[in-house]
Amino acid sequence: MATHKLLLLPGDGIGPEVMREVEKIVGWFRKRGVGFETETDLVGGAAYDAHGAAISEAAMDRAQQADAVLFGAVGGAKWDSVPYAVRPEAGLLRLRKDLGLFANLRPAICYPALADASSLKREVVEGLDIMIVRELTGGVYFGEPKEIVTLEDGSQRAVDTQIYHTHEVERIARVAFDLAKKRRNKVSSAEKFNVMKTGVFWRQVVTRIHKGEFSDVELEHVLADNCAMQLVRWPKQFDVIVTDNLFGDILSDIAAMLTGSLGMLPSASLGAEDPVTGQRKALYEPVHGSAPDIAGKGLANPIAMIGSFGMALRYSFGLLDEADRLDKAIANVLASGTRTKDIAAPGTNAVGTQDVGDAIVKEL
Amino acid sequence: MATHKLLLLPGDGIGPEVMREVEKIVGWFRKRGVGFETETDLVGGAAYDAHGAAISEAAMDRAQQADAVLFGAVGGAKWDSVPYAVRPEAGLLRLRKDLGLFANLRPAICYPALADASSLKREVVEGLDIMIVRELTGGVYFGEPKEIVTLEDGSQRAVDTQIYHTHEVERIARVAFDLAKKRRNKVSSAEKFNVMKTGVFWRQVVTRIHKGEFSDVELEHVLADNCAMQLVRWPKQFDVIVTDNLFGDILSDIAAMLTGSLGMLPSASLGAEDPVTGQRKALYEPVHGSAPDIAGKGLANPIAMIGSFGMALRYSFGLLDEADRLDKAIANVLASGTRTKDIAAPGTNAVGTQDVGDAIVKEL
Numbered sequence: 188m189a190t191h192k193l194l195l196l197p198g199d200g201i202g203p204e205v206m207r208e209v210e211k212i213v214g215w216f217r218k219r220g221v222g223f224e225t226e227t228d229l230v231g232g233a234a235y236d237a238h239g240a241a242i243s244e245a246a247m248d249r250a251q252q253a254d255a256v257l258f259g260a261v262g263g264a265k266w267d268s269v270p271y272a273v274r275p276e277a278g279l280l281r282l283r284k285d286l287g288l289f290a291n292l293r294p295a296i297c298y299p300a301l302a303d304a305s306s307l308k309r310e311v312v313e314g315l316d317i318m319i320v321r322e323l324t325g326g327v328y329f330g331e332p333k334e335i336v337t338l339e340d341g342s343q344r345a346v347d348t349q350i351y352h353t354h355e356v357e358r359i360a361r362v363a364f365d366l367a368k369k370r371r372n373k374v375s376s377a378e379k380f381n382v383m384k385t386g387v388f389w390r391q392v393v394t395r396i397h398k399g400e401f402s403d404v405e406l407e408h409v410l411a412d413n414c415a416m417q418l419v420r421w422p423k424q425f426d427v428i429v430t431d432n433l434f435g436d437i438l439s440d441i442a443a444m445l446t447g448s449l450g451m452l453p454s455a456s457l458g459a460e461d462p463v464t465g466q467r468k469a470l471y472e473p474v475h476g477s478a479p480d481i482a483g484k485g486l487a488n489p490i491a492m493i494g495s496f497g498m499a500l501r502y503s504f505g506l507l508d509e510a511d512r513l514d515k516a517i518a519n520v521l522a523s524g525t526r527t528k529d530i531a532a533p534g535t536n537a538v539g540t541q542d543v544g545d546a547i548v549k550e551l
Numbered sequence: 552m553a554t555h556k557l558l559l560l561p562g563d564g565i566g567p568e569v570m571r572e573v574e575k576i577v578g579w580f581r582k583r584g585v586g587f588e589t590e591t592d593l594v595g596g597a598a599y600d601a602h603g604a605a606i607s608e609a610a611m612d613r614a615q616q617a618d619a620v621l622f623g624a625v626g627g628a629k630w631d632s633v634p635y636a637v638r639p640e641a642g643l644l645r646l647r648k649d650l651g652l653f654a655n656l657r658p659a660i661c662y663p664a665l666a667d668a669s670s671l672k673r674e675v676v677e678g679l680d681i682m683i684v685r686e687l688t689g690g691v692y693f694g695e696p697k698e699i700v701t702l703e704d705g706s707q708r709a710v711d712t713q714i715y716h717t718h719e720v721e722r723i724a725r726v727a728f729d730l731a732k733k734r735r736n737k738v739s740s741a742e743k744f745n746v747m748k749t750g751v752f753w754r755q756v757v758t759r760i761h762k763g764e765f766s767d768v769e770l771e772h773v774l775a776d777n778c779a780m781q782l783v784r785w786p787k788q789f790d791v792i793v794t795d796n797l798f799g800d801i802l803s804d805i806a807a808m809l810t811g812s813l814g815m816l817p818s819a820s821l822g823a824e825d826p827v828t829g830q831r832k833a834l835y836e837p838v839h840g841s842a843p844d845i846a847g848k849g850l851a852n853p854i855a856m857i858g859s860f861g862m863a864l865r866y867s868f869g870l871l872d873e874a875d876r877l878d879k880a881i882a883n884v885l886a887s888g889t890r891t892k893d894i895a896a897p898g899t900n901a902v903g904t905q906d907v908g909d910a911i912v913k914e915l
């Protein structure tokens with residue numbers, strides 16, 4: 188039987204505690220005969236403290252060898268003033284870039300049982316199910332020049348550069364259209380073509396791919412600022428939203444916050460399929476961050492992290508039955524009222540991080 | 552008595568109809584002896600149709616001569632495929648740049664009477680009063696290179712460049728801190744210092760200005776993506792938010808949409824004070840766009856445009872009593888239930904654009 192190599196990178200803040208719960212789930216599947224091999228390494232502030240870098244070369248090698256990386260979260264005030272090149276986030280950005288994880292899939296789902304946790308009115312978010320497809324290895328995150336220079340008069344100038352190439356926009360557009368076909372068949376492409384040349388270009392390429400390969404899918408173009416507004420006004424108008432790295436960062440966070448289920452939302456970052464083996468590199472992480480304020484207190488909701496492992500079962504290993512089984516166990520535990528503080532129903536007792544993990548294992 | 556020169560640029564879509572209502576208000580003040588001189592010119596798609604440019608040189612000259620510009624809105628599907636350099640938005644961008652309007656003030660206020668129009672829960676937005684201070688003449692909107700180039704293999708590369716200089720960040724930070732002192736004394740500075748060098752730089756300069764000149768004002772730094780989330784989660788945590796041109800575009804739109812009062816929100820774009828005359832160039836415009844879908848139907852809410860004229864009374868002409876009087880007239884008309892469709896209370900009849908303008912004049 189095939190053995191799936193998992194690299195666990197818990198990172199900082201609540202990363203380690205939510206990752207421990209995933210290990211329980213992995214353990215359960217392993218006992219039932221699914222071949223998982225796990226290794227664990229450091230990333231982010233934890234890696235900086237140990238090695239002076241946000242991820243070590245050894246950890247990068249392991250990530251390259253792994254069939255999937257499970258990533259917790261990185262960052263925290265403790266490392267706010269470390270040099271830019273070794274800040275915690277650099278570890279995550281290097282993983283994305285070096286593994287070629289260009290497609291970031293961020294579902295924003297509002298669980299009916301949790302709709303009241305949203306700051307939006309129930310009718311606006313109940314049943315919401317949208318997918319943000321964010322380009323993850325290009326744009327302003329990686330373009331050069333990216334620098335702060337001191338000028339002759341002593342003042343300074345800072346520069347970032349947003350660059351997109353044809354193939355980068357083509358491939359992310361294809362991911363979005365492919366996903367839409369399995370969903371409600373609509374893609375909204377967000378950019379600022381009225382002020383950015385990369386926006387003009389984005390719109391052109393997406394339009395061409397649509398016309399040539401996916402003319403049966405509905406496509407609309409929306410300005411990124413208007414998209415943010417529309418997400419707040421009536422998010423159910425969207426199915427799949429495809430957008431660049433920076434707009435995707437913001438729009439996916441808005442979408443996640445709408446649902447009231449931030450501690451519930453997983454994400455997948457996928458590379459290109461190898462034309463020979465059909466394999467693709469992949470990293471799975473919760474949408475939430477490292478939440479330093481509640482770290483170490485057993486308060487964190489592990490479901491986003493566990494759901495991220497569920498996405499790995501589905502997208503990396505083709506273990507669809509196992510993925511369904513896990514999703515169902517999560518849903519049952521939620522329904523039973525075993526919930527952490529962030530999603531506890533009014534008048535019920537919140538349980539700890541470990542209790543939720545244990546309950547899901549039991550339910551499995 | 553001093554005569555104030557106003558240039559009216561109605562623009563496209565609902566721009567002309569909401570501007571007509573402002574003219575009534577200006578007329579009322581003129582009859583009561585306040586010296587206003589108005590000129591009107593074209594901008595946006597309307598200017599393109601007439602002159603092949605998004606604003607003519609003659610209109611730019613008039614804008615330079617005016618004490619304040621009142622701007623309606625620009626754009627619409629009709630001009631989606633005109634050449635990039637003459638697209639409707641280019642007129643607005645040139646006005647901002649050539650008049651040096653670096654400080655964009657966008658209040659987001661939730662009128663209690665309208666709180667139910669928000670998609671957010673009443674308790675989340677009722678009484679909301681935040682001010683977004685957006686840098687308006689720098690960043691990715693204007694940096695070069697900004698181009699699409701065709702490479703040797705026939706594929707293309709698109710580039711935009713975000714640039715900030717020391718003095719640009721210093722002056723917008725001062726505007727934000729000054730405003731905060733007259734409000735609830737708190738500034739939240741939003742950037743992405745974890746991925747952008749302009750973010751690192753922004754944070755450094757804001758911190759320095761704070762330390763040197765405004766240490767009595769509370770300052771917090773917040774990541775732009777988290778700021779978007781927090782605006783959705785609990786917007787009342789903010790007082791003044793200061794941010795760059797692109798983040799400001801998105802964050803101010805989110806803030807506006809939260810209030811449920813999009814058709815109500817004015818904005819001011821201000822230049823630097825002339826050290827000799829104390830005068831500053833200024834442009835006032837509603838936060839909403841050209842809304843082509845309802846243009847020409849008499850449905851548009853003119854209050855954002857009229858309120859923008861109120862900001863001109865206050866910020867450009869120091870006519871504080873007149874500004875208060877206008878604000879009060881608007882509030883009374885709202886309270887009386889004379890409202891356009893976007894803000895009509897359930898079960899009441901909506902009135903037209905002109906009715907609201909007439910009612911405000913009557914109330915004055």
Ligand SMILES: CC(C)[C@H](C(=O)O)[C@@H](O)C(=O)O
Nearest residue numbers: 262276279280436745746776
């Ligand atoms: C941690 C940070 C570098 C990252 C990003 O900006 O991409 C995060 O906000 C995210 O969305 O995954």
Ligand SMILES: CC(C)[C@H](C(=O)O)[C@@H](O)C(=O)O
Nearest residue numbers: 381382412626640643644800
């Ligand atoms: C019309 C457009 C160029 C403009 C911008 O992006 O600045 C608008 O969205 C705004 O916020 O004023």
